[in-house]
Amino acid sequence: MLRLLLWLHLALVPSWTAAQPIQIRDDRGTEHRLAAPPQRIVTMLPSLTETAWVLGVDSRLVGVDRYSNWPAEVAKLPHLGGLDDAQIEAIAALKPDLILASTSSRAMERLEALGFSVVRLKSESHADVRRTLDLVARLLGNPDEGARVWARLAREIDAAAGRVPASLRGRRVYFEIGGGPYAAGTTSFIGETLARLGLANIAPPDLGPFPKLNPEYVVRAKPDLIMGVQREQSALMARPGWNALAAVRERRLCGFETPQYEMLIRPGPRMGEAAGLLADCLARLGTTATR
């Protein structure tokens, strides 16, 4: 009899704790109540796919957006279109009990109208990454995991900052996004990462995240380092007046191939690895620096 009671207790208690309803407020202020952790999840933004993955979503992830390409496991999952051309029918057919999407996505309003629970999350900054980790961890039913991952990321970034050669600390960097030339400003995600590595930015904060700068401004600012897509780096010499820049002449350039570049600018849980990439390049430049 006692044994039976004990067995009943063991059988029932975990299910009570597991069935704790989850209550969260997303970045558009919508309240979501879930009776239990969702078992069929669709993510519609690469950074959210990565966030859910590091938090142990595993087989509960049933579909991703067109651009999600990390980890390799998501290649096998159905890809359901992009931000504004999401395949609403295909998503509905998967019968997800949770959809994670960005705040700026028109297609998601249709899915909300169809009665799916769509959690809308903003991911543009380090603070957003931290908040999103916490929120998704609670949704997945392991609430402490978010803080754990964030602590790991902070350690990784600190380690990367520690590897930046002393001769390059406080140097002024120009990080170029695409053609244009657009700069990654102080307030952009990559700008925040650069700041954490102890680098200064030639674009002042009041210009916003991605200003299209007058090329004269860049030449006048004389950045100590230039970073950007590998493809553009080779063409820097050919830009009018740019060959006068010491950073170009002395090849103090960090060019990144598309997969690495994506990792750098994607506000997600690979930011620690991204900081490591930047530190690798800086360490390389530090050893060859002619001073």
Next chain:
Amino acid sequence: MSMSFVSTNQPAFDAAMGDAEARRRLAAGIALAIVVGLACGLATGSTGFAPRDFWADLNGNDAALLLGQIRAPRTLGAALVGALLGLSGAIAQGVFRNPLADPYLLGSAAGAGLGVVLVLAAAALGGATISLATVAWIERVGIVTAAFVGALAGVSLTLTLASGAVHTLRLLLAGVVIGVLLGAVSDLITVVSPDALRGKQAFMLGSTGFLGWNALALMLAGLTLLLVLAQRHARALDALTLGEDSATSLGLNLGKVRLALVLMLSLGTALAVSQAGLVAFVGLVAPHLVRRRAPGTHAWLLVASAGMGAAILLWADVISRALIAPEELPVGVVTAVLGGSYLVWLLKQRTAS
């Protein structure tokens, strides 16, 4: 852009004064606008429009670099791009006998856009769709060459589809079709490679930021050649305005002449677009402004439209650099706002009278 140097017209007054006088006035006005535009362009740096800073810059250590290598070529380059577009627009409106014709009509804009997207997305397409050796080759070609080749390829496709340039309507239709198709292909590529989007957008909106002395030499040679060639065909364009039958009875070989003119306007457009992107509206509005202020034969219209285009783009470029310095507006946005506002005003005038 302030066009205040042209008297805010009363057509009756112009007619009374005689078209020749109007043309002289307009020529002087355009020349003045170009000179003032060049001066303002030189005085607009990364701090915005600042004539006082100009002297400091001129006597500073970096004068040769900032003014000589960056500001002077892009300012002069804006004028040349504008002149090429104005001239191409005047030829296009003459060939199609339609004041709404635009040098981008014949598939050149879409072709240039596709060339640019191919270069930007080459890395992402590598391995899957094209070989890595091809990727390396495409990336070495660079955006300027790709845009130039793409523009000419777009026009060639249009000419092939329309089987020559004998029928203008067929040519226009073919241009629209090719434009839509090539545009769709580049949209498809950006779906595969989203990081090509920003570069594509920058190209679509135009920028004078990358113009150097080499680009200037190329455009100047092109503009000189095209002006000479176009002037030789000025009489043919005049004959065309009388209608196709009259032109044929004057001994004009329509197909041949049109083909030559289409090739000229395509070359001019390809040159301008490859160096500065798809700057909107200049090719459409410049010939309009000239015809409205000072009508005349094509010998006058072609040269004046080139001058007008230069003036428009110079001023638009100064505005795009000065308005939110040290940031820049894409110059195509400024020309679209200016050109669009002008056409709206023109329509209001027409309906009012």
